[in-house]
Amino acid sequence: MQTWFAKLAIGVSLLVATAGIALAQTSEPAAAATQNMSNIESDDILYMKQNQAERTKVQPGNLAPVYRQVKEGGEHYSSLPALESGVLIQQKAQFPGQARATTAGEAWRQYRNGPLTTYGGWLIIVAVVGIAAFYLAIGTIKLKSPRTGRLIERFTSIERLAHWTVAISFLTLALTGLIMLFGKYVVLPVFGHTAFGYLTYAGKNIHNFVGPVFTVALIVMFVIFVKDNFPAPSDWQWLKNLGGARGHASAGRFNAGEKLWFWGGLVFLGLIVSASGFVLDMLVPGILYTRGNMQIAHVIHLVAAVLVFSASLAHIYIGTLGMEGAYEAMSTGYVDDAWAKEHHDIWYADIESGKVPRIRTDKGTEKLGVPAKAV
Numbered sequence: 001m002q003t004w005f006a007k008l009a010i011g012v013s014l015l016v017a018t019a020g021i022a023l024a025q026t027s028e029p030a031a032a033a034t035q036n037m038s039n040i041e042s043d044d045i046l047y048m049k050q051n052q053a054e055r056t057k058v059q060p061g062n063l064a065p066v067y068r069q070v071k072e073g074g075e076h077y078s079s080l081p082a083l084e085s086g087v088l089i090q091q092k093a094q095f096p097g098q099a100r101a102t103t104a105g106e107a108w109r110q111y112r113n114g115p116l117t118t119y120g121g122w123l124i125i126v127a128v129v130g131i132a133a134f135y136l137a138i139g140t141i142k143l144k145s146p147r148t149g150r151l152i153e154r155f156t157s158i159e160r161l162a163h164w165t166v167a168i169s170f171l172t173l174a175l176t177g178l179i180m181l182f183g184k185y186v187v188l189p190v191f192g193h194t195a196f197g198y199l200t201y202a203g204k205n206i207h208n209f210v211g212p213v214f215t216v217a218l219i220v221m222f223v224i225f226v227k228d229n230f231p232a233p234s235d236w237q238w239l240k241n242l243g244g245a246r247g248h249a250s251a252g253r254f255n256a257g258e259k260l261w262f263w264g265g266l267v268f269l270g271l272i273v274s275a276s277g278f279v280l281d282m283l284v285p286g287i288l289y290t291r292g293n294m295q296i297a298h299v300i301h302l303v304a305a306v307l308v309f310s311a312s313l314a315h316i317y318i319g320t321l322g323m324e325g326a327y328e329a330m331s332t333g334y335v336d337d338a339w340a341k342e343h344h345d346i347w348y349a350d351i352e353s354g355k356v357p358r359i360r361t362d363k364g365t366e367k368l369g370v371p372a373k374a375v
Contacts, residue, residue, distance in 0.1 A: 076088075083290060084290055084291060090104035090105050090292065091104060092104065093108075095107055095108070098110065098111065108295040108299070111299065112298070112302070116306075117181060120302070123307075124306065124313075127314070131317045140321055140323065144342060145341075147337075147339075148338050151335065151337075152334065152335050152337065152340050152358050153360045153361065154329045154335045155329060156364075157363065159224055163221060163330060165220075166214065166221050169214035169217060170214055170312070172206065173207055173305075174309050176206050177309075178309075181302070211277045212281070214274070215277075215278070218266060218274065222266070228252070228254055229258070229262045229263065230259075231259065232252055234251060235255070237250065238250065243255065250345050251344045251346060252344065252347045252350075253344060253347040257318075261311065265308050265311050265315070269307055272304040273301060273304045276297045276304065277301055279297040279301075334364075
C-alpha cells in the first residue's frame, strides 16, 4: 500500500513539474514580447533625440536625423563661398492668413500661388469688367460745345517724352509681370511647356532691365509735374461732384482725380514697386540678399504692382476711350479751348488772363503762329 501511494505521489509531482515547465516556456515569449514592445516604445521616444550614428545602429540607412536637422534651418558647413550656402532648407515661417507654419520657401510658394495670385487676379478682372461696363453704359464723354479751333499747348515735348517713357516702360513691366504671375494658368495650357518656358525666361530678363528705366523716368516725371499736383481748394468740390457726374466740377491744370493718381499711384505705389524691384534686382547696397529678405521683397513688390496696375486701367481708359480730346493732349501736346474750358476751367481762366501762357515753346509758336500766341 505504501509502495502504491509513493508511486502516485511521484507521478503527481512529475505532472506538476511538467505543467510548470510548460507554463514557464509559454510565458517566456509573452514576457519577451512585452519587453520588445517596451523597447519599441523606447525607440519611438528616443527617436527625436538620436543622432545619425545612433539611428544607423537601430535602422541602417535611415537618414531621418540628418533631414530633421536640415529642416530645422540651421547653418552647417559648406565649402561654397556664398551667402546661406550652409542652409539647405529655411526655418519655418508663416505669412498672414496662413493656417500653419511651414518651411519658409514652401510658405512663400503657397502664399504666391494662393492668395496673392487669386485675389490679385480677381482685382484685375473686377477692374477690367467695371471699366467695360462703364464704357457700355456711358460711352466716350463727348464735348458739350463745339471745338473753337483755337489751341492751347498743354504739354511740351519734354513733358510728353517723360510721360510716354513712363507709360511704355510701365506697360512692358505689367505685361511681363502678368506672364510670370498668371502665365502657367493661361499661356502654359495653350502653348505648352517649351513656349511658356522661353516666354517667361525672356519676360523675366526684360522685366529686370526695364525696371530701372521706369524708375528713372518716374523721377523725371515727378520733378516736371509736381508743381501742378499740389492740393487746391477746388479739388474737394471736384470730389464731391464725382468729377462732374453730379454737376460741374472746376479744376486747375490737373483735377483731383489726376492728383490722386499722381500721389497715390505714381509716387506712393511707384516708389514701393521701384524700391522692392531694386532689391529683387540686387541693386541696393547694404542689404543682405538672403532668401527670406528676397521673399518678403517679392511679396511687397507683387502686391504693390497688382494695385498700381489695377488703378492704372482707369487712368488709361480716361486718357484714351473715356474722354474726347484727352488722348490728343498727350499725343500732340495741344488741346482745344472748348476742351480746356469744359474740363479745366480754372486753368483755362488763368490762360485767358495771361497768368499762364497759351504757348510755352518755340515749337508751339511755329505750329500755332504769332496771332495765336497773342490771344
